[in-house]
Amino acid sequence: MRQRTLHCNSLHRPSSGVSLSQGRVSRYGYQTVALKNGDSKDGEVLRTISKSAVYEELRKASTKGDFERVQRIVQILVEERCEAPNSRIYTALILANTSPTRGTAAGLDELLEEMAREGIMPDSATYHAVLKVLAIHPDYVLRNEILDELRSRWFTLSTDGWHDVVAGCIRDRQIEVALGKLDQMHRMGVSVHSWLHDLFVYTFCDTGDFDEVLRIMHYRVGSDELDLSATLWYYMLDTASRAYHYETTLWVWRKRVEPGYLNPSSGICINVLNTAARHGDFRLASDVFRILGNRTNALQAYHYEALFESYLAADNLRPSLSVLTLMAASNVAPTEATTRPLYLYLRASAELPTQALKMLRGLREAGKLVPTVAINAIIEAFIHQNDLTSAVEAYKTLHTVCLSGPTTATFNAIFRGCSKAGRKDLAMFMASEMLALKVQPDALSYDRLILVCIDGTGVNDLDDGWRYFVEMKGKGWWPRKGTLIAMARRCCERGDERVWELVEEMDGMGMDVMGLQRWVAENWKRNRRGYKPGRANSNH
Numbered sequence: 001m002r003q004r005t006l007h008c009n010s011l012h013r014p015s016s017g018v019s020l021s022q023g024r025v026s027r028y029g030y031q032t033v034a035l036k037n038g039d040s041k042d043g044e045v046l047r048t049i050s051k052s053a054v055y056e057e058l059r060k061a062s063t064k065g066d067f068e069r070v071q072r073i074v075q076i077l078v079e080e081r082c083e084a085p086n087s088r089i090y091t092a093l094i095l096a097n098t099s100p101t102r103g104t105a106a107g108l109d110e111l112l113e114e115m116a117r118e119g120i121m122p123d124s125a126t127y128h129a130v131l132k133v134l135a136i137h138p139d140y141v142l143r144n145e146i147l148d149e150l151r152s153r154w155f156t157l158s159t160d161g162w163h164d165v166v167a168g169c170i171r172d173r174q175i176e177v178a179l180g181k182l183d184q185m186h187r188m189g190v191s192v193h194s195w196l197h198d199l200f201v202y203t204f205c206d207t208g209d210f211d212e213v214l215r216i217m218h219y220r221v222g223s224d225e226l227d228l229s230a231t232l233w234y235y236m237l238d239t240a241s242r243a244y245h246y247e248t249t250l251w252v253w254r255k256r257v258e259p260g261y262l263n264p265s266s267g268i269c270i271n272v273l274n275t276a277a278r279h280g281d282f283r284l285a286s287d288v289f290r291i292l293g294n295r296t297n298a299l300q301a302y303h304y305e306a307l308f309e310s311y312l313a314a315d316n317l318r319p320s321l322s323v324l325t326l327m328a329a330s331n332v333a334p335t336e337a338t339t340r341p342l343y344l345y346l347r348a349s350a351e352l353p354t355q356a357l358k359m360l361r362g363l364r365e366a367g368k369l370v371p372t373v374a375i376n377a378i379i380e381a382f383i384h385q386n387d388l389t390s391a392v393e394a395y396k397t398l399h400t401v402c403l404s405g406p407t408t409a410t411f412n413a414i415f416r417g418c419s420k421a422g423r424k425d426l427a428m429f430m431a432s433e434m435l436a437l438k439v440q441p442d443a444l445s446y447d448r449l450i451l452v453c454i455d456g457t458g459v460n461d462l463d464d465g466w467r468y469f470v471e472m473k474g475k476g477w478w479p480r481k482g483t484l485i486a487m488a489r490r491c492c493e494r495g496d497e498r499v500w501e502l503v504e505e506m507d508g509m510g511m512d513v514m515g516l517q518r519w520v521a522e523n524w525k526r527n528r529r530g531y532k533p534g535r536a537n538s539n540h
Helices: 039-048 051-063 067-080 087-098 105-118 124-134 140-152 159-171 175-188 194-207 210-222 230-242 246-257 266-278 282-293 301-313 317-329 340-346 352-365 372-384 388-401 408-421 424-436 443-454 461-474 481-493 498-508 514-523
Strands: none
Touching: 039 067, 051 067, 051 087, 067 087, 087 105, 087 124, 105 124, 105 140, 124 140, 124 159, 140 159, 159 175, 159 194, 175 194, 194 210, 194 230, 210 230, 210 246, 230 246, 230 266, 246 266, 246 282, 266 282, 266 301, 282 301, 301 317, 301 340, 317 340, 317 352, 317 372, 340 352, 340 372, 352 372, 352 388, 372 388, 372 408, 388 408, 408 424, 408 443, 424 443, 443 461, 443 481, 461 481, 481 498, 481 514, 498 514
């Protein structure tokens, strides 16, 4: 760490400042400047008024951080008004470094060392001027040296000085030090200006330390601080909701949005809605929904989905189902992806799918539009719990509560249940029902029908599965790899030579079938004389 005694001689380092046109760095820390247009009139005035008036102009200019005018006034005082260098001049030169563009912490070092060489003792005003500059151009080593000098000379740190020290620590990213000094100010009863509290809040919002944001804001509100800016509240809500920080988001919402003091943007509302959904706060989500609903822009699916998920997270099943009916009535159709959280919620308990089905019947009786995807989620939950009978009952209910009727996903879910339960008869009935209702099958429909058939023990079951396979290929689809492997194994076990054709087709599709080929070769039951493994039978 560097060492400097402010009131003893030390080496003078070269100036870091750049001289202006035809200028030079004086031994008194100012620059002799060439007057620009408009400066000559100012210079004439400064030459004619009294010295006390010139010092007053110097004070005003330095307080504003008017670097060039301070230089010009000092030049006139020293060179033309024959004023000896003194602490007032040096204090003004120091304060001029509060200029954001011209000032530097290095310039303070040079001025303080020059004062030491000139034998000019810094006074309290000089030290406070340095601290003010360091609040803008931080240098924690110099700041600590100044504070040590103040203590050693029994100078009291003023209220503004405290603020400058804390602000400098914040700019130096010494947040813990700054926070400690703020607490010290509170304990000492030093009046803290709003801008310093604001600076802390903005800093902690940027670093994501919302617990500290809440601590400071609780203190401010508890102290009846009145001049809390709307911009600060807005920034807190924006950053906290983007970070999904529930406590801060909820606190700001209740303090400013609910009473009508703050009108957040739609983007912030969406972030608050997502925060509420993550933490299961359906009341907060409903209030956000109320605000969004009052705006001209139509509500989108993701608005409803966040509200829907918030109800589920709070174990409020009926309101969550009501959101789905509201979506259907608002021409924002929920999808299978929308109801995925509902399926995950319902499958956790054997009673929940039945309760949900009863609730949807009630909503339909109340005149609500029940979307098919809601029933589909219930059917899937029953299938997950191996309750195929209840799943079929839910399918029957679908025809009475859903105007749009079943979808491909409805049948696919039941086909899965049939496969798990070994109910080929029911699967075939549902397949004929699917055709009668003109519901188009997809690749998954064929895949699951194949699995239902090949798992059967009847004479024709394997042939039925193979027919679905051929029909599926005719539509340009292929079963999943696991289904193909199951087909190959079943053909092998039945001594069906089509296994070799299937394996070769899988190989032609780029699938890794080496392990399957070895298994088939080891377990093959030769039922046909003259057949050579490894060659497909073209008769099938």
